[in-house]
Amino acid sequence: MTAAAHEIHQALEENRSARNGTVRNARAEELVALAETTGDRPLLLDALFDLVSAYEYSSERAKMFVPFSRLLRMWDEHPEDFGERAVYQLHWRFKWVSTGMIGYSDIPLESIRRWLVEMGRRYALGGYSQRPVRAAEYSLARHTGDMAAAARSLAAWTAADRDIMSDCRACELNDEGEWHADLGEDELAVAAWAPVLAGEHSCQEEPHRVLALSLLPLVRLGRTDEARANHLRGYRLARGNESLLPSIGRHIEFCALTGNEARGLEILAEHTVHLEGDGTPLSRLHFLGAAAVLVRRLTALGHGDRPVPAPGATTRTAAELLVRTEATITRLARGFDERNGTDTVSTWVTERLGSTPLLDRLPLGVRAARLPEKAPAAAADASSADAAVDSAADRGDDLTELIARARELSRAQRDTAYRAWVAVGRAADRTGTPLDPMVRAEVADHAGMDGLDDPPAALALLTAAAADYEAAGEYGEAAACRGRAAYAMALAGPAQPALAAADAACEQLRELHAKERATTRQLTGALLLRARIRLGTIGQAAAPRAAAAAVEAEVSDVLVLAEAHRDEDRVLGRIADATCLLGRLVAGRGDVRGAAEAFTRASALQQEAGRPWLAVEGEAMLAELALNHGDPHTAARAARSALDLGAGFLTPAHHAHLLTVLAQALADTGQDDEAADQALEGAHWADEAGDGEDTGGWARLVLGGALNRLGRAAEAAAVLETALPDLRAAHHEGRVVQARWWLGECLLQLAEPREAAEQFLLAAEIAKEWEEQQDHANLAHLAADALNRAGLDDQAVQAYERAEQLWRALGRTPAVVRALRARAWIELRAGRPGLPAARRAMESAARTAAAALAAATDEHERDMLRADLADTHLQTGQLLVRGCPGEPGDTDTDGSARAVYEEALAHTGRAVSTYGSRDDRSAAQLVAAWIEADLGRRDAAGDRARAVLADYGDEEGETADRRRAEAGSVLDHTKQPDADPAP
Template sequence: MSRTPEEIRRALWENDEELESRARNARAESLVAEAEETGDAPLLIQALFNLVSAYTFSVERDKAFVPFARLLRMWDERAEDFDAYATHRFHWMFKWVSSGMLDQPHIPLASIEKWQAEMEHRYRLAGYSPRAVRSGEFSIASHLGDLERAVRAHDAWLAADRDDMTDCRACELRQEGAWQVRLGDDAEALRLWRPVLEGVHTCLQQPHGVLAESLLPLVRLGRTDEARRSHLRGYRMARDMESMRHAVAAHIEFCALTGNEARGLELLAEQTRHWEPGGDPDTYLSWTACAAVLLRRLTELGHGDQPVPGPPGREWTARELSAHATAEAHATAGRFDARNGTGAVGDRARERMAREPLLDRLPLGLRVPARGPGAPGAPAAPARTPAPRPGGEDGAAAPRADAPPRELLDEARRLSAHGHPTALAAWARLGEAVERTGARLADDERAELLDHCAMELARTDPAAGAERFTAAAELYAGAGRPGEEAACRARAVLASAFAGRPHAEALEAIEPLCARASALHAEGAASTRHATAVLLTRARIRAGLLAEAATGEEAARTADTLDAELAALVAFAAPDRDVPAVCARIAEATESRGRLAAQRGDGERAVELLTEAAALCHAAGRPWDATGAELALARVLTGTGDPARAAAVLTAALEDPERAPVVAAADQARLHLALADARAAEGRAEDESAALLHAAHWADQAGEGDGIGAFARLRLGGSLLALGRWDEAATVLESVLPDLREGHDESDVVQARSWLGQVYSRLDEHRAAAEQFLEAASTAQEWENQYDHALLAHLAADALKNAGTYEQSRRAYARAEELWRSLGDRHGTLRTLRSRAWLASAEGADTDACVEFMQAALREIEEGLGETGDDPEERTRLLLETGHTHRQIAELALAPTDGPPDEEYDDPEQYALNTGGYARALRHTALAATSYLDCGEPGLHLATADHLRAAALELDLAHHDAARSWLARVRDAYPDGTTDPDGTVAERLKAAADLEQRLAR
């Protein structure tokens, strides 16, 4: 059955709203055929416009010329069939066709120049400014590499007046900035782009394009935070748009040049459709050139044989796809150069493909999950070049791995004596060299090697480490080194405890060793360093016993004993504290006492001890050992209300030049995470976000990306949401969800989905928001406390309403109300009742039906007021709810089909859609104001907002005296001298003055 013209028009409008795709193009083609059958010329014109637009904003741009040629013929034959809107749109599309020709290398240059002249002629006849024509000429000249002509056209373009044919300001600024980048002036480009990046000028294509083009200029200028934000925002905006292939390509290039090759591969896997050349060779050139940069980088990093996602039909390695992308880019550029008679396009492509990395690594706050080589969308992250080993104290370079064993032994001993974090790696290199060369070591040297290798082994296999410690102790004994023997046997006992030996049994085993170490020290056969090593080992075992303590009294006794032993150790070692190794032992014991004080809730004592411990580490010349004490100190300071000092401690630790190269990546992650806590406590949201970003980055470097890193990214997503950076928050939260689902507490998953739902709501992606809220609610419904379930059900209902799925929304609101009532949460119930009123309004119910839900809310409030008794805080909250409810009844009366406006005053004329509701609106506005005033100070500003609303409504009804009366109440509420910390008073008085001016007119 054929559709009516009106049905076809509706279908055309719906197709315009669809995502760019071949499917949309096919529907546009079908609609042209349907429109043609009606014999309605204006309808056919509209359908042809729809088709040209669909083709232009897709990879089938080359097909746009045929329907436009038909429009051109129809215009020339019967211009009267084009109304004012169609006339404007017809001339507007000249620009699309002109630029589209330039992007098609099979169209001769002479034809393009002829079309440009035709456009200029027709614009002149129609009385349009030459600005759009000169812009087109500039595009031609810059494409050809004709600098002199480009400069002339550029100046003429910007000098001409703007009119109805001028590109939107956002697109013009994009083009102006891109030209400045071509000229080498990144700073000027970013100055021009600033209004687009800040949202002052936007359109369907911007800021998507500008965000992509700004990436490398920002990095080159050192503005890496902005570059990161532009990537997180921009890729998400462009990823689903066929016409944004060039922008997606720029994001891949950015990843390749900032050490984010794994992220680049993830984008490549998401966008395999772009390997099809289609009818847009210009953006295909951008795609292949940028892909070539990424794939070349992967090959250079040693991943040339890694499977990667490429054009369908076969499997690809990075090396093979690199060659393919490079060849395609050269071939496409060659077609343009052959058409143009210049080498400009090819030169630009070669320059782009030859670009080298701008940064070793720019943290993005994202993690690409490594699920095996070449897994679609999740390629394994390429390894980075390891940091060099530290040299000797005189600045000489560390020995090579193939150096003679004796040289490696000296280096390992030097690093161990210094307590350097790389010491164990040095002993491992010595072990490899001995095995490789068959070198013979003395018994004491073999003992040292075995001892230090056991330290590394005990981290992953404590039982095997205990055996190796015991073997090393035997060698020490045979070599006549009883102090080292005792310390090594103590380490064997500790390793056995880590391997599962009961701590009580381990403690029994360590006591004789402590007695022997003390005796050896008294005899001069063991140094203080050896004796304190044994005593500290006992403290570590007792700390394990404390963690296992079953009762409060038992735990208290164990804690007392542990503290006493640590204090005794410090006193024992004090005479030799000038010896760096002994000073380090005292520092460790003092740190343990500080942690113990923190566990007992003695924050003041904990701060004192942990501060001392950190200072001792620095005094010992081992700043890296201070990291644990400073981290614990910062956490105590933050918890006891001194986050500024905590932040200072952590910042100093992170910026310590001696420590930074050797602090473990996991410790870096923990320091940044603690710094984020301190910044959050200070209320410094931007700094909190930055700290979380670095915490996630270092966790990835430590291989803890799905643990600490995932937690940091979760918090980062929430921080970005709070900062209003919604596109970034969405990207981060989308990235972290898989890690959270695989190995984290389900509460973290619920939190991520809740935040993601809020972000999607802010981005007007309401269906996606509803999906996240519903998934989260499904998990939370199993929890004992049902508050989160109720809240998520309500949020899901809101999102479903905003998505237009009213029946599902109605069910979700009913479920939320049921949950709030079961919890005894009256305020949640009230919010749900008011939301149900707005849902009814959106569904088209009459005002009375909508208001019935509000009346139910008022009855709930009345019941609550009767139960408040002597609780003034609850009474105030309920009076505020009364005001909110009356205010929303007033809004429903004026705008029954609109959603609730903002709480603050706005021009009431925009809601005056139902003049018959003015009386009801005025009555409930007055009731709202009265309720707010009954609250006292908390309701004052809300009341004056309603006074202004009432004045505006009276003014609309020409009730001037009544309006003046309402305005007088506003002025009376704010006598001279009223404090105004946030500017609300000034805002209210200005609004009153504006209404008084309307009254005067």
Template sequence: MSTQDPAVETIRRALHHNREEPEGRARNAGAERLVAEAEATGDTPLLVDALFNLAGAYAYSSEKDKFFVPFARLLRMWDERPGEFDGANTHQLHWIFKWVASGMLDQPEVPLASIEKWQREMEHRYRLAGHSERAVRQGEFRIARHLGDTARAETAHAAWLAADRDAMADCHACELHGQGSWQVDRGRDEEALRTWEPVLAGQYTCAHEPHNVLASSLLPLVRLGRLDEARAHHLRGYRLVRPMESMRGAVSCHVEFCALTGNEARALEILAEHPAYFTDTGDPDTLMDHLAVSGLLMRRLVALGHGDRSVPGPAGTDWTARALLAHAEREAAAVSARFDARNGNDAVSRRLRERLAAGPLVERLPLGVRARQRLTAPAAPAQPAPAAAAVPADSGDVGALLAEARALSEAQHPDAGAAWAAAGRAAEHTGTALGDLDRAEIADHAGIAAFTDPGTAVPLFGTAAGLFDAAGKPGEAAACRVRAGYAAALAERTGEALAALDAAIDALRELHGAGRATARQLTGAWLARLDVTPPGAGDEAELLRIIAFAEEHRDEERMAGRLADAITLHARHTAARGDVEASAGLFARAARLHHEAATPWYAAEPEALLADLSLQRDDHTTAEESARAALEHGAAALGPVHRAHLHTVLAAALAARGADAEAADHALEGAHWADEGEMSEELGAWARLVLGGALLREGRAAESATVLETALPDLVRAHHDGRVVQARWWLGEALRDLDEPRAAAEQFLLAAEIAQHWEEQQDHAVLANLAADSLERAGLAGEAAQAYGRAGELWRAMERPVPLVRTLRARAWLSLHDGQGGLAEGRAAMAEAAAVAEEALAAATAAGDGAAAAHLRAELAGTHRQTGELIVRSCPGEPGEEDTDGSARAAYEEGLACAERAITVFGPGPARSAAQLMAAWLEADLGRHAAAAKRARAVIAQYAGQDESGAEDESGGEDGDAGVAAQRLAEARSVLEYIGERPAGPEKAEAGEA
């Protein structure tokens, strides 16, 4: 049957579309149907194509075991009727021959003798076809490596590398992956990473690389301490392999990486995304990989105390971690036993046992993505060494422990509470009788430690107060009663709290008058009373009175800290009423007072508040300095949430001044500590937003997209629209950079839907433009035209001529999708763009705005040039003998006229060179070679003062960029070569205007 038969052509088109479909059973089913349809046509070459398509579909799917059937049929057809195979199919047959032995290796039911036989068959056929031994030796290496035959593998590996690369060699990227993986097997992690570098850098890629290399590099990077790279490879690599059915082995590497770096929750999420991986049996080798890492992960969960936790596993059963551990180990061992029986050794099961028994490589490696469920309790922040020399709590030296605790209390050090607790435990352990004062201190500090649990704290403060009274310290006793009242207020026992505070304040006022209580104690009581009272009109006056009292007694010991507390509270009230300038000054003064009192750890609070306030008022320098100081000074006391907030504030301040690399580091820490804190999803989402933006600006689009995708649900749920729009905007840019234009357009459009309701429409217009650009790249011309129209209306309403002109030009170019039928619409859009530019240029000239006029002149000239290009590109042919009706010549003449208008608008100068070159090419195509040469030489003359390295010329303009200038020179010389003239160098260029 003729290949022109409509049925044949329909099947060929269907084969093309089938190859473009995602890997999986649906593509396989389509490929099977197409084989049957091709066979029904009787067209043997078509059947060959369909069988190759089916073999490839099986090979890259979970049904890998079915590959051998279409291959065997193809091989039989080749042996019987090689003339039915054209050159491409002959190449393809030998190419997929490489998959036979290696594919059989992954099927334990295929005898080893058969595998070796097919390997020899491949060697024989390659020799007959004149191919190099490179692919043959690579296949032998794979067999030896699988069998654990190190000596044979090393020999084959050396022979593989020594053989010449030819048309049958795997692509560079796949070869390097295999070579590096062998180096990892041999314990040479650094050498493996050097081998993989060209793939990781993008020098060599293919449909499955760098996907595999990114996965294989994870554990080597962690073992070498290159944690930032490991994190990046996970975020970038898992994104690539997640939708690919054939990448189960690579996905297993990502699960394993997470399980061994403290990211068990992330590993569970990956398992949950691939339920079929537990049951797809077409590739037993990667099934064993998946079962192994699942078992490894479950073993980690059991060790962490989560054995009864519900986990994702094979469908049809509700799995706990403990149950899935037993299942995964049992099933993986069964698969490995089948390999061992086939291979005659325990190499496979030995590797499996080693993988299952692996221990964590690092305690934690923050990834920047949030697992939806936490597994562990918040990690305690690192504690600084106490100011005084620590005495071991189990030393039994109660006196030394008490002395240390008292010294820390005198220094107001945050470790004082722990020291008093240690002394109390030691006294109880040794039976040492303590005096009332020591017991009072121990109870008081125990109450302070239990502040968040008022039911425990209030009785402890009551006990401490009684002991202080008994010890003759009525001022300290009253201060304890103040703390009891404050703790009651935290429990919302307001009436009880206010009564206790009022009674304690009355007692302290009387004691202070009698010289038996300090001004510091009375000031603290007043501040506590004010802090728990509902805000009132007289708050500020009361604060000023307290501050004045504290200033009056400033010379009293430890009074500076209490004065700083009062000023901090005043700063909070000042900020609440909107006076951020005054509030910032008060926070700064409070921090200075704590430093003057040699208690920098207490400065952390006002420093943190100042950092937050400064970020809100765009004082990024102060925000950065204050956040750094708070993190440094508050290390002993900051909980996860406060730590997360400060790291995120610091990251945002750094990002605002362009320090994106450091900003990403702090945002990553912010996200980690937010995840460690309770009810901090909102804070974690903000940290991830900052992280995603920093990664994007660093050129790390895949990492950025992964982070922002995990942040968006929390941002949408808990954040204001501005942050949601920013996240979708950045995500759209990341997806665009990853060449996912349809997904990028979706994010831009979602952001635009929010921004359309804002009073300021700049963001709305930009997002509409970005969406249109992405829709056009995705081949959705109709949707792109609508988005450009929406953007144009917005730019017009905002009286922004430059972006309006560019939007109109973009709409004009979309007319090419409609062929000649859309040219009229394209011409109209270009004409409108020119009219807008002309009107704006006239207005700018009249206003004497030279900069705006120059910009608009360039837009007008560019519009004329692009109008000519549009007309020429819309022309179905070129001037010449085939142009029987002269339509092509007319189009080229009209395009030349447009180029002339562009040259005129630009005037003398380098910026006109693009239009000059366009005119030169059109002159050449119209047969006017002398005119074309003159124009080309004029362009060369414009750069006569520029050397061949591309240094900038002195005239500036849009061609001042060295790369553009070099490109213009090369194109001008190409024109001369095209018309058969020898291009002159810049020093011989003929000066003159076109």
């Protein structure tokens, strides 16, 4: 082979592993042109086959017909140029061309049918089964809507013999399942796909396609957990792959029909180039149909004016994209119908575009930007308060009844009280009924307290309410309302004016209370709000501890006051409030036990008062405290209690946080199955609350970790990838490092070592700044392992050197030894500078282990170090044998190979004498036996094998059976008259 031909062969190998798409296609075209210049016909064949493959797995499949026709002509003219592999490739690609023609409406049906006849003829001449021919006939019949012919072809296809030309079993099961799905037989479809989904069969594009096909059937069957998992697994596999556009479309459609429109938009945004342009018409029809389902759903939800992804720099609204997409779909479908002489394709498209949602919302666990609120519609957007008014009107309720109901809810401290008072205000506005000052004050008071997220507006409402209370002669409530206004003032601006206002309100209430013109509940409420204002200033105090102690004393005084009037109306609730606040202060000074007791008591008091829904705060605080201080069991119990007590009225944000606390606690106790379920719900509610960055990021981190530990690496990777942006934006470094660490582990399981190494290295860059370097060392070592698996030798050696230095600084000898040994094997594999460098690394590992063993006093530590030293000797022996350029024997004229083997035997012998475990010792003994045999010392080899047999005797077990079998192999080898060196 000439130098030029050799370079082209290398380039072809590199291009075969390149990413599918136009870049790979262009390179394949260049290599065909270069191969033509060499005059090497087999090389040209190889280049043409590679070009056809590149086109097949891209959006330029139409281009493969020309090079394939050329290959066919070359076969007919010069079959002697085709070796066995080339003959196989030619007939294999025949299937691609014959079925590929179906996807182009400008290729007449008669041409396709003639091609199928020709395929059958050539397969028969080649001695191949007609199974692939029948499969292609089935595909054509199904596409044209001739279901009777399709059924006949399906039966003939599945009955025909399988041989080397048959599609892989995964692809066949794909088609069999899709047949059932088209007939509405979802159970049979999923059953057909089950072996592919379980990983029993796979290929270059499976399970990618089956995962996508299974989504909607699984949802229709109510198997939503499996549908979610298949979406998370499948989209990672299909993403960005031009040949899988229909599968990507199915993921978009799945999102559109399960309440995940925002997720669908994100997927569409990653593939906008395919909304317009070239490509296989049938594949484009599949993809555009899914896009249309999504934008139709958006417009139905009132988001027709929303900007959506579009090719290039253009922007379009959902409504505009829908018009353009449906026009293209109509044109493409018409082309196929005209070619096929049926309306099958347009009917299928119409049915697909008419799809209605299968679920309101299926939480997926991955981050998606929340859609804005629906466009306002007067008839549909009535507030809950308006609904309450309308309901009351229907029943004939008057304003007096509405006020009575609102006061009843207020006294019970129900969350619905605010909406009831809004209903009162709106009812008065609608009827033109003037409200007396007391009712006006109550409406404004509740509106102000409910609107504290807008402090200036709340302050204005509460100030007006205080004036109206006073006008109504309710001086105690007026002063208490001024205390609430002071709290709003503190939220709106500087604390000092707010504290002055709070002091004034409290002083007035004390005077009124002494005269029995203000209730204990009013006074203690104002005192607690003042304490909360002061609590917010502790961080700016010159002496924070003293300031915190002062606030704690103030709250304790409130408790004493409230306890003295415990039997008064609603004071028990104030005692609970004060106890909960005291718990926060006690926790702040590190008294975890005292804080836990306070939160527990606060919850019990609220329940004693007959208001279990208000006990949520105490349980939630207890859960948070326990989680942060290493008591996940208490955290889980308290979080569950809070969720139960708050059922039906928790805000989405509060619901999300409690679910995530529970999920974290469950994960910390090893209950990963339930942890994953709760974290999934937490992420869903965080998105509903618009808190996807903060709580949502944490929930997804917990979910990803649980899925990783459950062995669901693909799902975990998808979740962690979407969590990372939020974790980087809104969370501490520890969570970012943990996410990258878990993601790296997942990527290793998914056979993506290069990407895994990147995650470990990024995490290590953060951890290197930490005072404690254990994580840094672990991550450096993990990165080295991943780089090693990726075959990136130079980078792996550097990473192992870094890990070795870090482990030495930490005094972790076993890890140092492992890093050195791994580096030695890379040096041997890379041959830079070969055996000497590998030998030096192994020698360093042995010295390190021996020195640590000599210095160790703890017996357990000594056992571990002894095993490390023995492992190093054994691996040194194996490395020397593997790296030796020759073998002992007649060709070893200078005895250099024999010397290396003798040295290897010495190291292996040291391993035998150093190991403490019989199983390890016997394994080393067998390695030594083979080396003895290689050196021609058959008796010594046999003695070592018989020693192993004696060690195990008649013992039962897998290890014993394996050792006896290996020893038997050695003995059989030594009995051969002219035994070649052992493998």
